[in-house]
Amino acid sequence: MATAGEKTKSTIVIKRIKKGGHGGHSAVWKIAYADFVTAMMAFFLLMWLLGSTTQGDLKGIAEYFQSPLKVALSGGSGAGDATTVIQGGGPNLTASVGQVKNGDNDTKKRSPHQLRQELEKIEKERMGRLKQRIDAAILANAKLSEFRHQIRVEITADGLRIQIVDDFNRPMFELGSSRVQPYMREILHEIGQVLNEVDNKVALSGHTD
Numbered sequence: 279m280a281t282a283g284e285k286t287k288s289t290i291v292i293k294r295i296k297k298g299g300h301g302g303h304s305a306v307w308k309i310a311y312a313d314f315v316t317a318m319m320a321f322f323l324l325m326w327l328l329g330s331t332t333q334g335d336l337k338g339i340a341e342y343f344q345s346p347l348k349v350a351l352s353g354g355s356g357a358g359d360a361t362t363v364i365q366g367g368g369p370n371l372t373a374s375v376g377q378v379k380n381g382d383n384d385t386k387k388r389s390p391h392q393l394r395q396e397l398e399k400i401e402k403e404r405m406g407r408l409k410q411r412i413d414a415a416i417l418a419n420a421k422l423s424e425f426r427h428q429i430r431v432e433i434t435a436d437g438l439r440i441q442i443v444d445d446f447n448r449p450m451f452e453l454g455s456s457r458v459q460p461y462m463r464e465i466l467h468e469i470g471q472v473l474n475e476v477d478n479k480v481a482l483s484g485h486t487d
Contacts, residue, residue, distance in 0.1 A: 405438045412440070412472050422468055425461065429469075437478060440469060451486040 328336070388396075409431050416422045416429060428448065430441040442465060444450050450462045458466075473480055 401437075402433065405433050408438055408472070408476060409433060412469060415468055415472050419468055421461070421464055425465060429465065442466075450484075456486055 331339075412431050416426050422429070425448070428443045428445050430443060432439055432441075442450060442462070448461070449459065451458055
């Protein structure tokens with residue numbers, strides 16, 4: 279039989295549990311799966327490129343993988359060398375039909391004095407045509423034709439000058455006033471319609487008693 283001292287002594291057992299004994303093996307399949315997914319993405323990307331690129335691009339890609347150093351130094355015969363001709367329609371806008379225009383060349387050869395003289399000549403001809411229109415408007419209007427002797431139209435260096443001369447029997451303004459007579463308003467109205475069609479500036483001047 280065991281004594282009382284032996285009963286008080288007990289055996290202590292320490293158990294050490296190792297966790298994750300197979301942890302290293304469980305991560306291997308994840309790495310393999312990631313490699314598989316990457317390879318499939320690269321495969322589908324390659325198939326998409328082969329289906330969407332032209333023959334010139336495919337030739338350039340193939341040449342690059344065959345001799346990459348040569349392509350980098352001298353350039354290959356890929357998409358950059360491919361030529362595509364687009365057939366257009368319609369006439370050539372740059373072609374000149376008939377007489378060749380030499381206006382720009384003649385303008386460059388002329389001196390500023392010659393150009394100024396030509397512009398003055400053009401302006402004088404335009405004022406002449408305007409004078410004829412005003413004269414015709416005066417003759418065509420029955421009321422204005424009665425006062426044609428009071429209307430004087432002449433071409434000057436400043437442009438076209440229109441004078442409405444006061445007649446002894448037909449004053450243009452009311453006596454001692456700046457208000458014009460009714461016939462004067464009609465004259466100004468008819469002449470103003472003709473002058474309204476030109477871009478020149480109009481200056482008015484006059485005097486009364």
